Amino acid sequence: MTDLIENDGRREGALWSVARGQSPIIGTAIHDGHLLRSDLAARMKLDAAGRLREEDPFTAAFIEDIGNRIVVHRSRFEVDLNRQREGAVYLRPEQAWGLDIWAEPPGQEALETLLAQHDGYYAMLKAVLLDMERAHGRFVLLDMHSYNHRRAGPDGPPTAQAEAPDINIGTFSMDRAFWAPVVDAFMACLREQPFPGRQLDVRENVAFAGKGEQTRFVHQHFPGRGCAIAVEFKKIFMDEWTGAPDREAIDAFRAAIRASLPVLEGALRAMPGGDGP
Secondary structure (H helix, E strand, C coil): CHHHHHCCCCCCCCCEEEECCCCCEEEEECCCCCECCHHHHCCECCCHHHHHHHCCCCHHHHCCCCCEEEEECECCCCCCCCCCHHHCCCCCHHHCCCCCCECCCCCHHHHHHHHHHHHHHHHHHHHHHHHHHHHHCCEEEEEEEEECCCCCCCCCCCCCHHHCCCEEEECCCCCCCCCHHHHHHHHHHHHCCEECCEECCEEECCCCCCCCHHHHHHHHHCCCCEEEEEEEEECCCECCCCCCECHHHHHHHHHHHHHHHHHHHHHHHHCCCCCCC
């Protein structure tokens, strides 16, 4: 975990990175970041290990092979871009898994600065997606996240497999019937991908339903044009208590996403009017 935090390689003020390619597929890792403003860190009770446990480290690695990528470098404990604006800064324990975050909550001026990051992110995202819509007509956004399955403690039992698929696909805010050819092909492809020691269990709306702000935003602003899929990887690619990565599992998840890209592109092309604008 220390290496992940200290060797981040980015300056403290970095917000996000954007790569623009030629594909109709875009990957995002908006909870990958661990960076935190020093003035906020000084006000927090919650330590770095506690923050990391609820962040989504290594999810940026899963989208490395997607030409269009957005990776957010800030911690979700600074501002959570997958929450609606009014709840994007965790101020109370009930907003953040019951965690007691603050010794001294941010004042109004700091809060407005943080919410401006939220505004800026969605302005940037809309501009990128408008450009992709102009280029391709339709696009798919893979909204990458991860989730804990050992909340009973490092020595406690994991969540039962029936309630915790290896990859949970969230589709709550989309027109599921319209996008069925894309979502179904994506899930079928992931199930076929090799993974160390198991066959991947890929199911829809089990651990999570995909109710985050980013997918909702895409479906609101790009109806019939943007298919935003929330992809939640169970943390079988790391130790969620120590932060230690399993590099073989990370590489396998990255390869699974890489294998899905031509499948997604083919499914988009096969849809009526899928050859571009």
